Amino acid sequence: MKKLEGKVCVITGASKGIGEGIAKVYAKYGAKLVLAARGPKVLELASELKSQGFEATGVQVDVSDFESCKKLAEITEKTYGKVDTLVCNAGICVLEDFLGDDDFKNRDMHIDINIKGVWNATKAILPSIVSNGGGAVVI
Structure with missing residues (x-):
């Protein structure tokens, strides 16, 4: 039996990089995956x-x-x-001239995805984990 066989795992930010790597490892260990990301690459x-x-x-x-x-x-x-498991992996890092002119667009985008995104995904998915008797949220 594989370590994650029968487990349902939701992974945000799963279209590339670390999220893609997590997805491939979880798949290897038998998880049923729901891969989430903004762009079509996740499909x-x-x-x-x-x-x-x-x-x-x-x-x-x-x-x-x-x-x-x-x-x-x-x-x-x-x-x-x-x-069974939620992996909150979605995140961004947009580098800019911090001391230059800024309309705070990048600040807001970082907060919206990196902080509110974790809150939103967890708030939406956690009821299923709890009603199932528990599981894990990885942030």
Whole structure:
């Protein structure tokens, strides 16, 4: 038996980089995956994993929007009936001239995704984890 066999894992920021790596390792260990990210690349990754025999669903989600995260929770529940693990991996780092002119657009974008995104995803997904008897949230 694989370590994560039968577990349903939601991973935000799963379209590239660390999130893609987490998804591939979780798949290797038998998890059923719901991969979430803003862009269409997350759908391609889910398709790639499916073609390799893994269970994966891709969902385009904006973690800075709570309604989008609620939709993610609903899709996960409908597809797999539960959530065991949420990995809040979505995040950005936009570098700029900090002392230069700024309209605070980058500040707000960082807060919206890196802080509110974790809050939104956890707030939307945690009820499923709790109703299932517990699990894990990895931030």
